[in-house]
Amino acid sequence: MTDKALSITQVSKDRGKTRVLDEITLSLAPGQRVALLGHNGAGKSTLIKSILGLTPIHDGTIRIGVAAPGSAQARRETAYLPEAVSFHPALTGREQLTLFAQLSGSKVDVPCLLDRVGLSDALDRRIGTYSKGMRQRLGLAQVLLGQPKVALLDEPTSGLDPISRQDLYAIIDELAGQGTAVLIASHALTEVEARTDRIAIMRKGRMVADDTLTNLSALAGLPIRLKVRASANPEALAAELGGKRINGASIEMLCTPDDKMEALRRIAGMGDAVADVEMTPPKLEDLYRHYAQEEMQ
């Protein structure tokens, strides 16, 4: 157990009569990056707050290393970025971060850290004048204080422009590189896809999937989409390949990962009749829809 940075075992929590967390089990090894996906109200934020010891759980155990949530040791070893975080508008970025550094007992160089998240120009400006993205960056800077064992990021990309998102993922990689286990609760599916080692999907307080993207795809059996553009006669092409006409010149066909090469060979065998082929493997979005809505149909 102790080789895990974070282990969550059979955790349940009730709020009134509703079960907001239902026998959640999840563990993160040091340096692992795990995306936690789910609709609003699926229980992602509640799970993160349970890990922080901010809200009590009614069953199961959570351990940060060996420490219980909310204990002094656990709080020293976790870093947290709340969803849509805001700070006191009267303080400057430097003052706010200095407070956090003193609270965590870290002897970090504050201006240097703010430079790391691209806030060096706004160092001595009041947080009240910051944009949402800048506040988010400031929140991110405090995650980098000390060397946390576990970092919990709740919707870290909200309010960030695409370039900032690249920076964010660079920082996450840096954290993981120094051995921090990073749990990222997110809606931004496409970015999470390439940037995490594992994906966990929550639905209505339950963990419905927890695996690598490849394994999840295989498990879900989602089809690969092939879009074939005919050079002259799309009807003949559709008849030959058995696909579906989607516009004037193209057809679309679905095939399983096992049949993929076979389909490609057939298309290649048709010579000049085919002008172009586009292949789309199942996206995280399709997977997410598959797992998150499984029982709704």
Place this chain on the structure above:
Amino acid sequence: MTRFLAITRTEMLILRRNRWLLMATLIMVLFALALTFAGSAPTGTLGVDMLTVSVASMTTLSVYLAPLLALMIAFDAIAGDVDRGSLSLLLSYPAGRGEILLGKFAAHLAALAFAMTIGFGTAGAVAAWFGGAGPESLMALARLILTSILLGAVFLALGYLLSALARGATAAAGLSAGLWLVFVVLYDLGLLGAVVMDEGGTFTQSVFPWVMVANPADAFRLWNIAATEGVAMASGMTGAAQALPVWAAPASLLIWPILGFALARAAFRRVEP
């Protein structure tokens, strides 16, 4: 200890930055000066120096202002952080909840003490300069400043309690206004009504003074009045003060901040950000 100091320093910075400290000090100075000059008329008739009369007037002022200023800072202390979403982050750091609350309390109390000392001190100095002062009236001024800070401490703690119980800073502000009204205005009106109804019976004789001193605002008044004969004369409130043992008012004013802080601490423990 460094964590406690870090919180205190940051809170001081906020009070300075958002001009609360400046405004509170200014309000105290202006009101205290106005009362000192307006209330200087009866000096001759009562045969006391001007500072004594000034302290009597400022005692009445402080009953209203000290709780108000304290509540104005305190209501935001927890609810504001919840609203901003920064409380969950703050609590994820190694600082304990008691440490956080105590850190804020120290900063807020220091700010109140500053405003009180400058405000009453300035007015006292002016009164002493124009109308003379004696060792007794200087003692009265020092007592006024100290008890005002204690009264502020009571309402800081009660403000934290409401801030922890309320859902959001706006609700906390509303509750604080209600609390101020009850302790400073309605409580006395109720007592007055009861005394009138009772027509000098056992309630007025034995119960009333104790009920009165249980309210920190009244305890503050009684302490200041009972301690100085001149102030009591100038304010015309000797009766109630004489019915109680000397320790009653100081005990009430010293117990309240501790009780209030313990309640606030207990309420803060239950806050789920």
